[in-house]
Amino acid sequence: MASQPAGKEAVARATAAVSAGIKACGAYNRPDLAKRLERAAASLAEPSVPVVVVGEFKQGKSSLVNALLGANICPVDDDVATAIPTSVAYGEQQRAELVLEGDPPVREPIELSDVRRWVVESDPVTAAVEPEPVNADRGRPVGVEVTLPRKLLSGGLTLVDTPGVGGLGSAHAAASLAAASMADALVFVTDASQELTRSELDFLIKARNLCSAVVCVLTKTDFYPRWRTIAELNAKHLRELGEPPIIPVSSTLRSQAAATGDTALNTESGFPELVTFLSAQVGGGAARRRAATAAGEVATACTQIEAQFEAERAALDDPEQAKRVVAELTEAKERAAALKSTAAKWSQTLTDGAADLTSDIEHDLRGRIRGVLQEASDAIEESDPADTWHEMESWLEARVAHELIENYTMLRDRAIELSERVGEHFREASGGVLDAIAVRNPEPMLAGAKIDHKIELERMKVGKQAMVALKSAYGGAIMFVMLGTLTGVSLGPIALGIGLVMGRKGLRDEKQRQRSARQSQAKNAVRRYCDEVSFVAQKDSRDTMRAIQRQLRDYYTGLAEEFNTSNAEALQRATEAAARTKSERAKRLADIDAEMDRLKQLREHAMAVTS
Incomplete structure (x- = not known):
């Protein structure tokens, strides 16, 4: 059996299959099926893989996100805490937008340098400097969205830095659980100062029920010499959760490695393992799921078009049975029409x-x-x-x-x-x-x-x-x-x-x-x-x-x-078909066999996307 292709390869193969499927729907005059495949193509072209970063206050979440991206986007300080979430996605240009409460939410462009004043609470630097309101009816700020041209994000990954959960009983914890339910993966951050607390474990148990892909990141390994002991203790605690991976990291070493180009120091920081997890397992897994879904749509479209030819072929192949075929199709038509009724x-x-x-x-x-x-x-x-x-x-x-x-x-x-x-x-x-x-x-x-x-x-x-x-x-x-x-x-x-x-x-x-x-x-x-x-x-x-x-x-x-x-x-x-002559039936049978061969090849091509 061939090994499972990487996420990007699966998406590329699925995109080709969907494109061929759309052309086939046009050739067979099935615009309804083509619309379905066009939606599948759109999902492949614009992937979204949200990864939520959660944890208690002052555990190094913002430093972790900054180190992953190689940019100081999320504010980091000892006397401030994140107040609203910051999401970072891929974009050709660096930009930031403030998201204001509303239905739908309102977005206003802001400078990257102004991100800090919006996303932190109790900031001594900017506490006395309130941003000028753009309009009098602006809603409450609920988030900041940033785009960066980073390879890690190019596959659709979106990193979301959330406020500290503040214990299982806090409103921030409820918001983080809500974000986890909508995420493809959850990165739970805890530092190496102590083993996981009861409230952290309770939060992880709830989060695991809402998001299947969970990784525990142990931060500040450069600051706490006994981090290996803490990692072993945490691993024991996490066995009841299916033993999600624990990845020890040091944001400080990662930043130093990026500044000096030191590969060995970067490896020591632990970030290469985390990057691999996010890009291969999370991003690649989400890409393969999207590819499989799109390929399934192509196979379904092929099956429906083939059904048309199979009925015609049955009538052509045995004229004596044509009336029976027509009667069966008429009955099936009534059943299909009944499906659209509210009485179905x-x-x-x-x-x-x-x-x-x-x-x-x-x-x-x-x-x-x-x-x-x-x-x-x-x-x-x-x-x-x-x-x-x-x-x-x-x-x-x-x-x-x-x-x-x-x-x-x-x-x-x-x-x-x-x-x-x-x-x-x-x-x-x-x-x-x-x-x-x-x-x-x-x-x-x-x-x-x-x-x-x-x-x-x-x-x-x-x-x-x-x-x-x-x-x-x-x-x-x-x-x-x-x-x-x-x-x-x-x-x-x-x-x-x-x-x-x-x-x-x-x-x-x-x-x-x-x-x-x-x-x-x-x-x-x-x-x-x-x-x-x-x-x-x-x-x-x-x-x-x-x-x-x-x-x-x-x-x-x-x-x-x-x-x-x-x-x-x-x-x-x-x-x-029932009204065709013998010579017409022979010629039409040859045409149908050729069309069904093409559809069969397209269906097999689609089903092979993730095989």
Whole structure:
């Protein structure tokens, strides 16, 4: 068996096969099949292989990306952290664009030198220098896109430097998981200072369920002499994940090697192994998958065109059986026409399945939000919002973000199952139309939902406490003095002691009243925030489900149209064949054999693309 060709070679062979297939569709008057192959050609010409770089804060993600590209694109500093993702793709010219929130997102050109001020948080250099807004209605910056003429990126690789996950419970972690679901590969970065933490392992377990290609990169090996021990410990931890590769690297050595041209130093840096993994396994694997998909489209088109000739050949070869062939094709035509009807089983399965899934997703979301509300309420009851509200806000945002990720993951998985069920009910359908339905990043959606607490967080100051105590003490003392006067008993100093007791009790009661008020306000704030998020998330999940339903509907409707066209053409040819003379049939049989040989060669050429 021939060895599997490299990704670029497979793409080149698939491109040639698709080009020949488009010409064949034109020659056989099948523009519907040609459109399908043109879409396949477009996917081969403009590949996209996103590789997401994730990890905790200060693990060397940005340095890793810069070292891979040989350019200082991602800001690196000890006192700043990445705030929004930076994606770097191939381009003939160096350029950068700021991506602003919107539907669709708005892109504005920026200078490469301005990337830093947009993608970092708490930057002491640029904190006082805000970029001038291009227009008054600009949205919130959600990313920066950079293009560079780098060989590593020429095959379609796009490196995405993400904010630090900040622990599994952070909103950044939720965003990174969302990005992982849409990536061809995930590069998890951890430094050699210590073995993988529990939160890092938990994040990797979740990420592995969303992205099958994962590599763990151990950074800063030049700084920590015991990095080999750490690498061995990490390898043990990763066995439960299927033992993804661990690649130790040093960005510092890589940069020095690039500056001096030292090949040995570059090898010592560990980057050649990482480059090989990204270009050969990730980029090459994605290229082979695209090539195989395109080749499959060519083979399918050949099969449909061949069916036309096979029916005609059967009628020509045995005139006595021509009527039977025509009758079978007529029946098949009716079945093909029925596939386009809304009463078709696949259509009913799609409609009912989409409705059920929408209901299940909304019920799941309500259950998750209810759980968050209960946890928040219990936590508020056990504490004073004056002390804990800021931590509560961070926890609430992260908790809701992760529940949304779980909800969208459920939507993706169930939608794939639905596509497979629809495929099972569709004649000759391949199923799995949506091989990977992306989990959306909830962070932009959550950005519009602010926690409006309206809580009086400030405790009573000493002066106010004194006034409350004096008020209660004075009232208590007056009450008992008046009581003594009425009864003819002089309380004297005792009234002062009673007043002090009353003042202390009044102050304690006022503090308790204010704490209860803050707790009530905090619960209301949590409820308002969750209601707002639920409102936005339910609308978004409904829109997502409708888009999925339309994709499945359009795909199978188009497939039904192709089957109907193929069958109609075959019926016409078989009907005409029945009326031919003996000499005409002989000549036509020779022509059909020649055409079928050409189609067979084209199909075999397509199927050999990845063999």
